[in-house]
Amino acid sequence: MTRLFRSTATLIALCLGIAGAALVLYAWRLPPFTSTIETTDNAYVRGQVTLISPQLAGYISEVSVQDFQKVKAGQVLARLDSRIYEQKLKQAQASLAVQKAALANSEQKRRSDEARIAAGEAQVNGAKAALATAEANWSRVEPLLQRGVTTQSQADQARSALEQARASLSQAQSGLEVSRQDLATTLVNRQSLEAAVQSAEAAVHLAEIDLQNTAITAPQDGRLSEVGARLGQYVAAGSQLMAIVPDTVWVIANFKETQLADMRVGQPVTFTVDALEHASLHGHLERFSPAAGSEFSVLKPDNATGNFTKVAQRVPVRVTIDPGQELSGHLAPGMSVVVSIDTAAPTKTRAAGG
Numbered sequence: 001m002t003r004l005f006r007s008t009a010t011l012i013a014l015c016l017g018i019a020g021a022a023l024v025l026y027a028w029r030l031p032p033f034t035s036t037i038e039t040t041d042n043a044y045v046r047g048q049v050t051l052i053s054p055q056l057a058g059y060i061s062e063v064s065v066q067d068f069q070k071v072k073a074g075q076v077l078a079r080l081d082s083r084i085y086e087q088k089l090k091q092a093q094a095s096l097a098v099q100k101a102a103l104a105n106s107e108q109k110r111r112s113d114e115a116r117i118a119a120g121e122a123q124v125n126g127a128k129a130a131l132a133t134a135e136a137n138w139s140r141v142e143p144l145l146q147r148g149v150t151t152q153s154q155a156d157q158a159r160s161a162l163e164q165a166r167a168s169l170s171q172a173q174s175g176l177e178v179s180r181q182d183l184a185t186t187l188v189n190r191q192s193l194e195a196a197v198q199s200a201e202a203a204v205h206l207a208e209i210d211l212q213n214t215a216i217t218a219p220q221d222g223r224l225s226e227v228g229a230r231l232g233q234y235v236a237a238g239s240q241l242m243a244i245v246p247d248t249v250w251v252i253a254n255f256k257e258t259q260l261a262d263m264r265v266g267q268p269v270t271f272t273v274d275a276l277e278h279a280s281l282h283g284h285l286e287r288f289s290p291a292a293g294s295e296f297s298v299l300k301p302d303n304a305t306g307n308f309t310k311v312a313q314r315v316p317v318r319v320t321i322d323p324g325q326e327l328s329g330h331l332a333p334g335m336s337v338v339v340s341i342d343t344a345a346p347t348k349t350r351a352a353g354g
Helices: 002-027 083-147 152-213 326-330 348-353
Strands: 037-047 050-052 058-063 076-080 215-217 222-224 242-245 249-256 268-273 279-288 314-321 336-342
Touching: 083 152, 152 215, 249 268, 249 279, 249 336, 279 326
Parallel strands: none
Antiparallel strands: 037 249, 037 336, 050 242, 058 076, 076 215, 222 242, 249 314, 268 279, 268 336, 279 314
């Protein structure tokens, strides 16, 4: 009887040992329990969550939405008090009007300068004609004076008229040059005035943009988070008021580096969602991260130390959710999922080609 009891106890212990060893082999996917399916529970639903912030500082005068509301692109979410920005726009428009008036005055001055140049040229031509007449008169009087035919008084008058004609011509030429320089100055100042007008126009556009930015709108379709904006609240530029979550979501699965050897882009993926009572959905492997997750952390691990324990790194993998699944509309960024990839299955591209 004792021998039978010992034999039975030994058999039970042996069975327990075999079962334990088999359990360890199964847990570590060692032969004969190797599998082509790689699984990880370090996976989450992701989406492009956009934080909504004002570009201006001011008091909130209107909040048009509520928590978790569905919105469309361009829909007004909140408004800032726009009175200050309306007056800044009017001020900029008034400055633009002043600069345009100065530019128009410059154009009028240019025309006046051109008219003065034309008048100066006429005066020069008249002075040249008068000088020619005086020179001709002197040419006739001078020989007569030498022969004593005319009086010294008449000769002095002819010489005086000649000198006066020369002085008038010089004066007319100087006046013409002054008019030309005035025109050159006007043209140079015009470039400065044109630049001032462009600067004033830019100021008007900036004021218009600021006025438009008092209306905070949705950048895309989606659903809002909890709305933090409150009526009458003073907010600074960049203050977080709410967030918008678009309908497009995907899955990021963080596999160990030892699981990646047979994974290929396009392989089918199955994942279960904790929030949906572990309901199963399908997708396909879209792309791999260019580096392990530790490389993107703020504080990177320093392995160049004396005490080192090797830890398998995690590499993020992006999974695209296949369309046409009813439950996919219930997925929200941040949900936990369990992802399984059959590395022996053909990729989606190959399947389509085959």
